[in-house]
Amino acid sequence: xxxTILTTTVCSLLWLMxxxxxxxxxxxxxxxxxxxxxxxxxxxxxxxxxxxxxxxSEEGRAKALRYSSSLxxxxxxxxxxxSPWVGLYRPLAIRIWSEVDExxxxxxxxxxxxxxxxxxxxxxxxxxHPSANAWHSPSGFTTGHWEGDTLVARTTHVKTAWIRRGVxxxxxxxxxxxxxxxxxxxxxxxxxxxxxxxxxTEPHVVSRVWEFDPRASQGPLRDTCNVGVEIPSxxxxxxxxxxxxxxxxxxxxxxxxxxxxxxxxxxxxxxxYPEYRKTLRSIYTPPASCGRYCCGWIERQGxxxxxxxxxCNDGNLPAELRKAITGNGR
Amino acid sequence: xxxxxxxxxxxMTAAVSAQGRxxxxxxxxxxxDAPIDLTGQWVAIxxxxxxxxxxTPPKGDIVSIPLSLQGQQTAEAWDPGKDEAAGEQCKAxxxxxxxxxxxxxxxxxxxxxxxKLETDYGIQTRLLRFGTATSAGPRSWQGITSAQWIVRGGxxxxxxxxxxxxxxxxNLRPGYLRKNGVPYSERTRFTEHWxxxxxxxxxxxxxxxxxxxxxxxxxAPFQTAIHYKLERDTSKWDPTPCDARF
Numbered sequence: 001x002x003x004t005i006l007t008t009t010v011c012s013l014l015w016l017m018x019x020x021x022x023x024x025x026x027x028x029x030x031x032x033x034x035x036x037x038x039x040x041x042x043x044x045x046x047x048x049x050x051x052x053x054x055x056x057s058e059e060g061r062a063k064a065l066r067y068s069s070s071l072x073x074x075x076x077x078x079x080x081x082x083s084p085w086v087g088l089y090r091p092l093a094i095r096i097w098s099e100v101d102e103x104x105x106x107x108x109x110x111x112x113x114x115x116x117x118x119x120x121x122x123x124x125x126x127x128x129h130p131s132a133n134a135w136h137s138p139s140g141f142t143t144g145h146w147e148g149d150t151l152v153a154r155t156t157h158v159k160t161a162w163i164r165r166g167v168x169x170x171x172x173x174x175x176x177x178x179x180x181x182x183x184x185x186x187x188x189x190x191x192x193x194x195x196x197x198x199x200x201t202e203p204h205v206v207s208r209v210w211e212f213d214p215r216a217s218q219g220p221l222r223d224t225c226n227v228g229v230e231i232p233s234x235x236x237x238x239x240x241x242x243x244x245x246x247x248x249x250x251x252x253x254x255x256x257x258x259x260x261x262x263x264x265x266x267x268x269x270x271x272x273y274p275e276y277r278k279t280l281r282s283i284y285t286p287p288a289s290c291g292r293y294c295c296g297w298i299e300r301q302g303x304x305x306x307x308x309x310x311x312c313n314d315g316n317l318p319a320e321l322r323k324a325i326t327g328n329g330r
Numbered sequence: 331x332x333x334x335x336x337x338x339x340x341x342m343t344a345a346v347s348a349q350g351r352x353x354x355x356x357x358x359x360x361x362x363d364a365p366i367d368l369t370g371q372w373v374a375i376x377x378x379x380x381x382x383x384x385x386t387p388p389k390g391d392i393v394s395i396p397l398s399l400q401g402q403q404t405a406e407a408w409d410p411g412k413d414e415a416a417g418e419q420c421k422a423x424x425x426x427x428x429x430x431x432x433x434x435x436x437x438x439x440x441x442x443x444x445x446k447l448e449t450d451y452g453i454q455t456r457l458l459r460f461g462t463a464t465s466a467g468p469r470s471w472q473g474i475t476s477a478q479w480i481v482r483g484g485x486x487x488x489x490x491x492x493x494x495x496x497x498x499x500x501n502l503r504p505g506y507l508r509k510n511g512v513p514y515s516e517r518t519r520f521t522e523h524w525x526x527x528x529x530x531x532x533x534x535x536x537x538x539x540x541x542x543x544x545x546x547x548x549x550a551p552f553q554t555a556i557h558y559k560l561e562r563d564t565s566k567w568d569p570t571p572c573d574a575r576f
Contacts, residue, residue, distance in 0.1 A: 290390040290393075
């Protein structure tokens with residue numbers, strides 16, 4: 001009897017004292033966006049024809065150039081913006097919560113919060129990825145494990161989607177994502193590495209920062225994509241909004257507006273590396289002035305005016321909208 | 331069960347328990363205690379903010395940086411010719427601006443307690459010093475950087491060891507966050523968290539999560555994450571002097 005009690009006590013102590021090895025980092029909470037990178041894409045939206053920073057294949061480029069802004073209004077395509085990690089290009093907060101089993105062990109971490117993004121569930125219970133032919137949602141199938149303070153996740157089973165915001169850059173259903181999520185005090189860093197044998201020529205890497213903020217705006221929370229008729233004249237006509245090859249009027253927008261070589265605007269992988277500056281040096285001249293979205297951070301974050309006195313050149317922001325945002329008409 | 335056996339088990343359990351907690355054990359040297367390997371040649375992948383990092387944007391393009399009014403006014407007064415005349419063509423190559431640049435950097439151990447970071451872009455060198463504080467000296471583009479390992483795991487025999495590097499840089503000479511004259515002041519504090527992530531295929535990425543705090547030119551901390559890839563082939567190293575315009 002005495003031996004049984006002692007053994008039970010030792011086993012209980014072993015379990016209790018080992019608990020932190022399983023607990024790892026608490027990720028739960030709401031994280032405010034820190035839109036200090038790719039502001040234009042995440043705020044007002046990218047310029048059509050701006051594929052800078054992308055390592056696209058010929059197929060990816062051709063498909064992106066067929067994109068028209070009316071395309072995502074079609075019912076059949078309204079959910080294509082919901083690839084699982086597109087939140088890195090969105091302007092709102094994210095929320096993370098855990099799902100636990102009856103013993104309190106975390107079975108999954110779940111990320112959601114932005115109305116255009118499907119919920120991502122990261123399974124932590126060691127389950128295998130399903131068959132390639134298994135039914136799956138647009139958010140794909142994700143498993144994770146801890147490496148120190150970093151949650152390493154892997155996403156498969158995604159659907160064809162637009163992987164960046166508002167320009168039609170495609171991702172195929174063969175894409176996979178390796179994701180590194182690190183919470184450090186109040187800062188959350190997420191790095192995604194997307195591999196796509198169809199539309200990319202090399203992994204597409206993005207890293208972003210959020211900051212813990214229980215009051216951060218998540219937008220209207222939905223975990224599914226709800227579709228509706230946006231352009232009645234398009235419905236039941238059989239028409240698919242698009243541009244034929246070579247006829248996209250925005251194909252040269254970045255060349256015309258920012259003097260950027262076309263190959264850089266069109267997302268060739270070699271333009272992402274420092275040595276490309278040798279090419280740029282002889283042909284690039286900065287525009288004489290900044291014409292549009294020059295100080296977006298201030299307008300977005302400044303509501304209703306956290307930066308008194310600033311009068312940045314915001315380009316063609318309509319006077320009424322500017323007045324509504326800033327409280328004055330300047 | 332003998333009491334001595336119980337004590338032994340409890341001691342072993344305490345070691346297991348330490349796995350999930352931060353440990354800053356006394357170290358013989360920073361090099362010996364390193365939980366991650368930062369050494370090697372890393373190349374910046376300019377997949378974000380291409381138009382603001384790969385080339386010099388036009389004057390007044392301060393988008394996405396939380397400038398104060400004073401910061402905006404200073405940015406709009408940018409004059410690269412004046413910088414050249416003053417011998418300050420390296421203003422965009424100080425640590426807070428440099429790390430966002432189109433750089434290759436080589437990280438190596440200068441000695442057992444100092445990591446050396448060299449860049450080809452602007453031919454800059456920064457020392458990340460562990461341990462005892464260094465006297466400030468005159469302000470410089472790269473400032474004074476103090477470094478500290480943040481160690482996770484490794485508490486039990488054979489347990490995997492993880493971690494990151496935290497650095498804080500100050501004593502900076504005033505410079506630019508962006509090539510087109512977006513300023514930071516000499517009161518800037520630059521905090522960085524360095525993580526190394528590996529892919530199953532062996533590729534390694536370095537992620538630098540950093541915070542620029544400047545009470546003069548910023549109205550909020552400027553927080554970004556920048557990523558680099560480890561290069562096995564080091565032949566693209568291309569030392570290029572500072573340039574105030576391109």
